[in-house]
Amino acid sequence: MAHLVRIGTRRSKLAMTQSGMMQRAIGRALGVADADLAEAVPLVEIVTTGDRVQDRRLMEIGGKALFTKEIEEALADGRVDVAVHSMKDVPAEQPYGLCIAAVPPREDARDAFVSELFPSFADLPMGARLGTASLRRQAQALALRPDLAIEMLRGNVDTRLRRAADGDFDAILLAVSGLNRLGFESVIRERLSLNDFLPAPGQGALALQTRVEDIDAVWVAALNDPDTALAVAAERGAMTALEGSCRTAIGAHAEMVDDRLRLTTEMLAPDGSARWRRSADLSDPRGADAEDRARDMGMTLGAAIHAAAGDQRTLP
Known part of the structure; x- marks a missing residue:
């Protein structure tokens, strides 16, 4: 059987476990028998810089993009067809020609x-x-x-x-x-409580990244969870406005509450001496442009916090 979808993944046990979950889900969406799964939807293991360097904080060696860069290169080059990332490792800006095509149902974000x-x-x-x-x-x-x-x-x-x-x-x-x-x-x-330890944007969610031209692949819609995708859009909007990186201490979490999307986001001084937090609700979260509005809400909240925090927000 020819390869239908090649999955790019890090080699860590967690990454392989998460990619294996997506391998089975993609296989089901494509009608692939379990016996043919390894050949039709193979896992392509890729070692990232973030995996190789283990003795320093990510912010010292280039940030969290080091967990995605080599896999994204394989995706852009056509060596794999989809990358499975932990959403919290995915930088705010997507490389040219790539996109987050699907966001599966979220695990516990705490x-x-x-x-x-x-x-x-x-x-x-x-x-x-x-x-x-x-x-x-x-x-x-x-x-x-x-x-x-x-x-x-x-x-x-x-x-x-x-x-x-x-x-x-x-x-x-x-x-x-x-x-x-x-x-x-x-x-x-x-x-730990969401109030005390507001999670990283996208924590608990996975990102299925493809080339832009593959965003309408038949398996994509089957794996995407609209509520999770909406929440993540709001959180990543806040991350974008807050210049979310390994040099800024930020948290963001959104969830559906009484048919409204409620987003809470915060920034902290690295030593914990100051904390800036804002919350907002998105009404009508089921509309066709809901993800865009959720992202805009996140960016608005993030911008307000950014202004309030001033120069206290990053490590020297």
């Missing part, structure tokens, strides 16, 4: 508190060592607990969990969605 010693974030003792590579999580944790010692933690999920189990940290913060997809729900001691 952050997870993981610790061998303590049952919750609030139970951490004074000066506890908290592991994270996320500037957002660092700022949010310090906004609540300025006494904590934030220590850099990179690597795949297995590596991070092993370091926590080995006692390198008193606790670590991870995305609930990744732990759920990997079957590691049992390590979660607390699912």
